[in-house]
Amino acid sequence: MSREPILHEGPDRLLESMAIFADATRSPRPGILLFPNVLGAKESDFAYAERIAALGYAVLVADVYGQGRRSTRADADPGRYMNELNADRVLMLARLQSCHAALRAMPQVDASRTAAIGFCFGGKCVLDLARGGADIAGGVSFHGVYDAPPFPNAAITAKLLICHGWNDPLAPPDAVTALARELSAAQCDWQIHAYGDTGHAFTDETVHMPDKGMAYQPDADRRSFKAMTDFLGELFPA
Amino acid sequence: MSREPILHEGPDRLLESMAIFADATRSPRPGILLFPNVLGAKESDFAYAERIAALGYAVLVADVYGQGRRSTRADADPGRYMNELNADRVLMLARLQSCHAALRAMPQVDASRTAAIGFCFGGKCVLDLARGGADIAGGVSFHGVYDAPPFPNAAITAKLLICHGWNDPLAPPDAVTALARELSAAQCDWQIHAYGDTGHAFTDETVHMPDKGMAYQPDADRRSFKAMTDFLGELFPA
Numbered sequence: 001m002s003r004e005p006i007l008h009e010g011p012d013r014l015l016e017s018m019a020i021f022a023d024a025t026r027s028p029r030p031g032i033l034l035f036p037n038v039l040g041a042k043e044s045d046f047a048y049a050e051r052i053a054a055l056g057y058a059v060l061v062a063d064v065y066g067q068g069r070r071s072t073r074a075d076a077d078p079g080r081y082m083n084e085l086n087a088d089r090v091l092m093l094a095r096l097q098s099c100h101a102a103l104r105a106m107p108q109v110d111a112s113r114t115a116a117i118g119f120c121f122g123g124k125c126v127l128d129l130a131r132g133g134a135d136i137a138g139g140v141s142f143h144g145v146y147d148a149p150p151f152p153n154a155a156i157t158a159k160l161l162i163c164h165g166w167n168d169p170l171a172p173p174d175a176v177t178a179l180a181r182e183l184s185a186a187q188c189d190w191q192i193h194a195y196g197d198t199g200h201a202f203t204d205e206t207v208h209m210p211d212k213g214m215a216y217q218p219d220a221d222r223r224s225f226k227a228m229t230d231f232l233g234e235l236f237p238a
Numbered sequence: 239m240s241r242e243p244i245l246h247e248g249p250d251r252l253l254e255s256m257a258i259f260a261d262a263t264r265s266p267r268p269g270i271l272l273f274p275n276v277l278g279a280k281e282s283d284f285a286y287a288e289r290i291a292a293l294g295y296a297v298l299v300a301d302v303y304g305q306g307r308r309s310t311r312a313d314a315d316p317g318r319y320m321n322e323l324n325a326d327r328v329l330m331l332a333r334l335q336s337c338h339a340a341l342r343a344m345p346q347v348d349a350s351r352t353a354a355i356g357f358c359f360g361g362k363c364v365l366d367l368a369r370g371g372a373d374i375a376g377g378v379s380f381h382g383v384y385d386a387p388p389f390p391n392a393a394i395t396a397k398l399l400i401c402h403g404w405n406d407p408l409a410p411p412d413a414v415t416a417l418a419r420e421l422s423a424a425q426c427d428w429q430i431h432a433y434g435d436t437g438h439a440f441t442d443e444t445v446h447m448p449d450k451g452m453a454y455q456p457d458a459d460r461r462s463f464k465a466m467t468d469f470l471g472e473l474f475p476a
Contacts, residue, residue, distance in 0.1 A: 166418055177411045180404055183434055190434035196422055230464055
């Protein structure tokens with residue numbers, strides 16, 4: 001399994017993403033763009049990417065914040081880089097598109113067969129990339145955030161799978177039904193998998209804040225990983 | 239593949255269910271109770287049951303109406319037998335439990351490893367059997383109907399997978415969120431898979447009434463079948 005940092009010029013600053021792929025797999029292969037959670041690209045993303053790369057895909061863990069701009073839960077304001085993008089969804093989309101271009105430029109990747117996945121804020125990145133009309137076969141959001149940008153969607157051609165913890169305080173039932181309405185109006189191919197007894201961050205083994213509605217949930221983690229692999233298999237039949 | 243009618247005494251009348259199993263599979267094996275749609279047990283249910291039996295399960299297509307009591311869409315009142323049960327959820331539960339007992343009595347079935355699936359009104363049967371505290375490992379509802387009985391649930395020990403067409407006129411978004419609230423309050427293990435651009439009856443190749451929100455939808459049919467097989471595999475590891 002190889003890891004190679006990829007430096008690429010974003011719309012406003014240099015981005016440092018991480019390419020992850022199995023050396024033995026035949027190239028070109030389908031490429032998966034992985035959008036990290038609020039903290040930015042980190043080891044747990046690289047480890048998750050290796051699980052996906054082991055299935056025969058090439059993965060780019062996307063840097064949407066800029067080289068050197070990462071945070072930790074111990075920071076005074078872990079959300080500072082995310083908030084910058086949330087406040088400017090046009091800039092955010094341009095960064096996402098830059099990351100998608102970097103994925104497509106990887107020598108291991110078949111540029112005509114790509115998809116995106118993401119966690120938490122990264123789930124919103126998946127949705128915004130699709131809302132922007134990106135040429136991706138599909139997208140998977142894990143415990144994402146669903147508010148639409150303050151401008152109209154492009155035609156959404158990506159198939160979308162939204163894996164959702166029903167008790168997620170960042171996306172209460174009204175936000176889920178609003179997303180369903182939005183995606184139905186866009187006439188795209190969408191699925192929402194809602195998991196009971198599950199809050200935010202259910203894929204993240206390091207999170208144990210049940211009082212805040214955020215905690216690892218092994219059933220939802222296992223089921224959503226399986227749903228994603230089924231979905232990728234549908235997008236990219238062997 | 240064998241088909242054997244099973245006559246069994248229900249709480250108020252004789253029931254005629256249909257056992258379906260592959261002859262070559264080792265017994266006892268996990269047993270799946272299949273609740274048909276509004277029309278009652280018929281050939282399309284037996285055909286679906288054979289797909290499940292081919293996966294290594296023994297299936298009982300449940301008769302919840304009574305021997306000889308079936309309807310067709312051409313009838314003046316196709317829902318007459320269903321309405322009888324909807325009006326008496328206590329009787330309905332007793333019929334469901336009788337069918338579950340008949341499944342467990344099949345010589346091919348390991349009585350400690352059973353689950354239930356159902357379509358349309360049969361999805362409601364799955365939920366009511368679980369709400370009644372049945373000792374089933376899990377239940378899968380396809381385009382079911384979600385209104386709870388007018389009496390409290392027993393402790394729900396079954397894991398539940400609800401496969402739902404978002405545009406289903408029989409179960410609008412409010413009914414879905416109400417079901418999620420009910421199952422969350424019951425603290426059971428549940429999932430709801432909602433499919434966009436999908437109405438009622440999405441598994442039924444014979445239904446083409448898009449103006450009534452009821453139509454076969456091949457994507458949702460294929461994905462829900464896959465979700466069910468993944469789910470059964472989780473309940474009954476090989």
